[in-house]
Amino acid sequence: MSELTKLPRAARAFVSFVALLRANGFAIAPEQTTAFLAAIGLLGPRAPEDIRKAGLATLAPPPERRATYDRLFRIHFLGGEELRDDESEDDEVVRLQEEGRGDDEPPLADQANESGAMAVRAEALAERRLMPGGTDDALRRLAREAERRLPRRRGHRRMRARRGPWADLRRTLREAARNDGEVMRLGRLKRRERPRKMLLLIDVSGSMKARSEDNLRLAHTLVQAAPNIEVFTFGTRLTRVTRALRLKRREQALAAVAHLVSDWDGGTRIGDALQAFLAVPRFSSYARGAAVAILSDGLERGDLAALRDAVAKLSRRAWHLSWLTPLAAGPGFVPQTEALIAVSRFVDDMVDGGSSAAVVAHVLSLGQKGRAA
Template sequence: MSDEAQLPRAARVFVSFVALLRANGFAVAPEQTTAFLAAIELLGPKSLDHIRQAGLATLAPPPERHATFHRLFDLHFIRHEHLTIEGAEDEEIVLLQEEGRGDEELLVADDINESGLTATRAEALVERRFAPAAAGNVLRRLSREASSRLPRSRGYRHRRSRRGPWADLRHTLRASVRNDGEILHLARLKRRTRLRRMLLLIDVSGSMKSGTDENMRLAHALVQATLNTEVFTFGTRLTRVTRALRLKRREQALNAAAHLVSDWDGGTRIGDALQAFLAVPRFAGYARGAAVVVISDGLERGDPANLRDAAAKLSRRAWRLSWLTPLATSPGFVPQTEALVAVAPFVDDMVEGGSSAAVVSHLLSLGSRKAA
């Protein structure tokens, strides 16, 4: 019988956390594991924060690896149902379930995907740094033309118009007073238009690593150009980064997003990510009536049926669903990968997304469609 099987059931989750730390390069002595368990018994614990503080005090991770320690802690403990977090409904990071029975350990990739050309289902915890870069002409064009060329929708308020479908009785009667009660002209009203919500779902997995920096800078420019924009990243988990990208300075915003997202350049589970997005009512509401843009190569390692079902649901909620992939290098692109073939019946556009210029051109072209 193994040592872990002899442990009390309540202690196994804490011992397995120590094993996870060792597997990721942390030096933890057996005496520190014993002290960790003793500290937890002493504290109660009443919350996950107590467990986190006990781990920091007894397992003593080096200061330069505190960020990795916290990510491993979240990865390990948040997935256990009997450990709850206060305000869990406000979490903006959704862990995706691995394929299988659901009781296996979450995978952590041992190898780094240098080429960025293959897809994997393993989860890699990576801290990304965005190098400073000047805003290019493409991003300046997006900032300059977004308010006039992004898609719009009809609002509920009205404004005066020469050929509106409704009569403006108030203005008409006021004008008649100046003409001794005679109505010489019937003023008209029409609905105001407003910028339609934009929803960006950005693939940050290993197969998209060559374009991640450009896509995140573009997302920041779009959020700054219109406040009615939501941005999510997905790989092995789904992360809402809108709040971070609302910071005005681009370097500061990208660094904030880098600390939120921990699955940079990792695995690819597009179907699970979209299903997780739709499963959270607050997130799914962002897609209703929105112009939804998915930036992904479609190199899926999960079940295509799962992805097909998610794309169908997303298409029904969205005003328009666009899939931008770097594989679409020509106007007559025909999807070849299993994932892109699965979603093709439900997307309105499947066009090139391999560069910022291509993405911006598509975003600005959406405004030429009539508001619905």
């Protein structure tokens, strides 16, 4: 059960509005959320304008972002239907979708990117049916080798070892007591190894249409094979799909993902989506010390400065940051697009992401990059 569903039904819309603000870069402390809910209770609001003013008083959006606050308020509480004639919906807003809230979104796109041949900026909401497909050799290899080849880290607990930096005095003294007080061998300890966190950020925009389904099948196999895996999709929105991918049967998991994600085959705003990810503390914590893989062609249509800043921050949080793009299919790949050139100095690897076999090979190789570091 998610944290949102544990709340009283009447409070969920207000708490999810705060999450939406955080996802779009508003700094809001937990105490402000509590004050916002208390203000709603005191006002007993009779109109949406009362709620908007309560948010202005307690959540304190900066004056220069007041217009964005108002747009997000209308999107969340009014469905975006009450924009003034001289305004259009803010293209800079990347909406956050929590799992379990996909049914609140419009089901069909007004404009669909049928071919997926080019990257666009505009948002297009669409449903998509994901087929389970067969289990190819690459996915079978991932399921078979993930446990022993995925990256690991040294834990804080210690375990017995033939060789190690610490003396196991308890075991040494116990054995000495059985040998009339004579120490025959000094026991040693070393730190346990634990699976390292992994984070997959999967591009589902129109330009990645040919790879989206295969990447999600791979993500399902990875989630089933190892713990500590988090998966998000992004295009013009950021959607956490980890819980859906934990369903054991692939057809059920992919059907749940298809229901959750509403920005299939739409615009490409990678920087805004990553900024939204970093703006939510709970989400950004998934990247800390993790092996992070971004599966995207990097055909960005948004602000390059936002993309560069987001990837730089993600790189500082991550243990290892990989960018897997179908454009890197050949040997000696050199980034050519503006977005990939902008982020290349912040990523540890920029490698081929054009096939499941290539992605699996790279993911399994991560365990050798500073194993147990």
